[in-house]
Amino acid sequence: MKRILFLxxxxxxxIDSAFAQKSNLDLKSQSxxxxxxxxEYVIYxxxxxxxxxxxxxxxxxxxxxxxDARLSPNDIITIExxxxxxxxxxxxxxxxxxxxPRHELLRLALMSSxxxxxxxxxxxxxxxxxxxxxAMNRKAQQIxxxxxxxxxxxxxxxxxxxxxxxxxKLVAVSNRYAVIRDFSTTxxxxxxxxxxxxxxxxxxxxxxxxxxxxxxxVSKTGYLxxxxxxxxxxxxxxxxxxxxxxxxSWGKNTRIGDANRIKRWxxxxxxxxxx
Numbered sequence: 629m630k631r632i633l634f635l636x637x638x639x640x641x642x643i644d645s646a647f648a649q650k651s652n653l654d655l656k657s658q659s660x661x662x663x664x665x666x667x668e669y670v671i672y673x674x675x676x677x678x679x680x681x682x683x684x685x686x687x688x689x690x691x692x693x694x695x696d697a698r699l700s701p702n703d704i705i706t707i708e709x710x711x712x713x714x715x716x717x718x719x720x721x722x723x724x725x726x727x728x729p730r731h732e733l734l735r736l737a738l739m740s741s742x743x744x745x746x747x748x749x750x751x752x753x754x755x756x757x758x759x760x761x762x763a764m765n766r767k768a769q770q771i772x773x774x775x776x777x778x779x780x781x782x783x784x785x786x787x788x789x790x791x792x793x794x795x796x797k798l799v800a801v802s803n804r805y806a807v808i809r810d811f812s813t814t815x816x817x818x819x820x821x822x823x824x825x826x827x828x829x830x831x832x833x834x835x836x837x838x839x840x841x842x843x844x845x846v847s848k849t850g851y852l853x854x855x856x857x858x859x860x861x862x863x864x865x866x867x868x869x870x871x872x873x874x875x876x877s878w879g880k881n882t883r884i885g886d887a888n889r890i891k892r893w894x895x896x897x898x899x900x901x902x903x
Contacts, residue, residue: 653672655674655886655890656878656886657674657876657877657882658674658675658875658877659674659678659680659792659874659876660675660676660792660873660874661673661793661796661871662871662872662873664870665799665800666869671870672890673793676792676793677793678792679775680789680790681786682776682783682855682858683784683852683854684782684849685783685790685798685848685849685860686780686781686783687737687781687783688738688799688846688848689764689768689778689798690737690764690782691802691805691807691811691812692805693753693763693764693767694730694734694753699730699752700730701734702730702731703729703730705728705730705748705749705752706727706748707722707728707744708724710751711747711748712744715785716784718743718784720743721828722742722745723824727821727822727823728819728822731807732819733745734807735814735817736819737749738811739812739813739814739817739830739837740817740833741850742830743782746783747782749781750780750781750782761778761781764778768794771801772794773790773797773798775791775794776790776794783850786855792873795873799862803846803869812846812848813832813837813845813846814837815837815838816831816832817829833849834847834848836887841891842863843864844861844863845863845869846860846861848861849883856875856878857878857880858874858876858883859873859877859887860872860874861887866894866898870890874886874887
């Protein structure tokens, strides 16, 4: 009798898991994980333990390490030649010689994936960039990201690697930082150098932050040719804090399409599974 009761209690969990994996939730991203941050329930996973480059998703770790150091957000940081991307030669509107408060660089790194901003944050960390990278990897181990490695604060190196499962932990921990929640979901922002005239207008690299149908708490995009297009978020879906990790999406808009498919799927099946 006890065995029958036990099977009766756990059977819905197996049904839910099988339904999630075999449903019409057809995601185009090569790796994915959907995770409920409240009860730590993995709703869906696809190649979630594959180690792969994560591109600018790295900047969430950059933000946590910067904030953990408790450096003054108002310190003025000048963009230097050392902050220029000499690896991928990506463009930046932050000119060498222009100066900004640390909090402005942090916001631009999170919301618009500004590489020079992230590089400057790492360079001005106590002990410099080497100490910053050590702190990044130490933080990763502390939060259980055991299949991850960081080599720079921007994510421009394809040697910054992780898994969808590890990144779900990164997103969930990032959500504990009010500054990250605020800055990573800023839809648009104008910044002015302290030593130059004129302002620069930025928009969030995740278009869903401007979509009123989404309630996003944490967001970060990433792209490298080696990593494909990536997206991680924590969002309120059907009243639950859901972490979404999408890695190596093959098309420019595929990661956004996958996120919308996940949201609709969860909303349509909220009464059929425990999220």
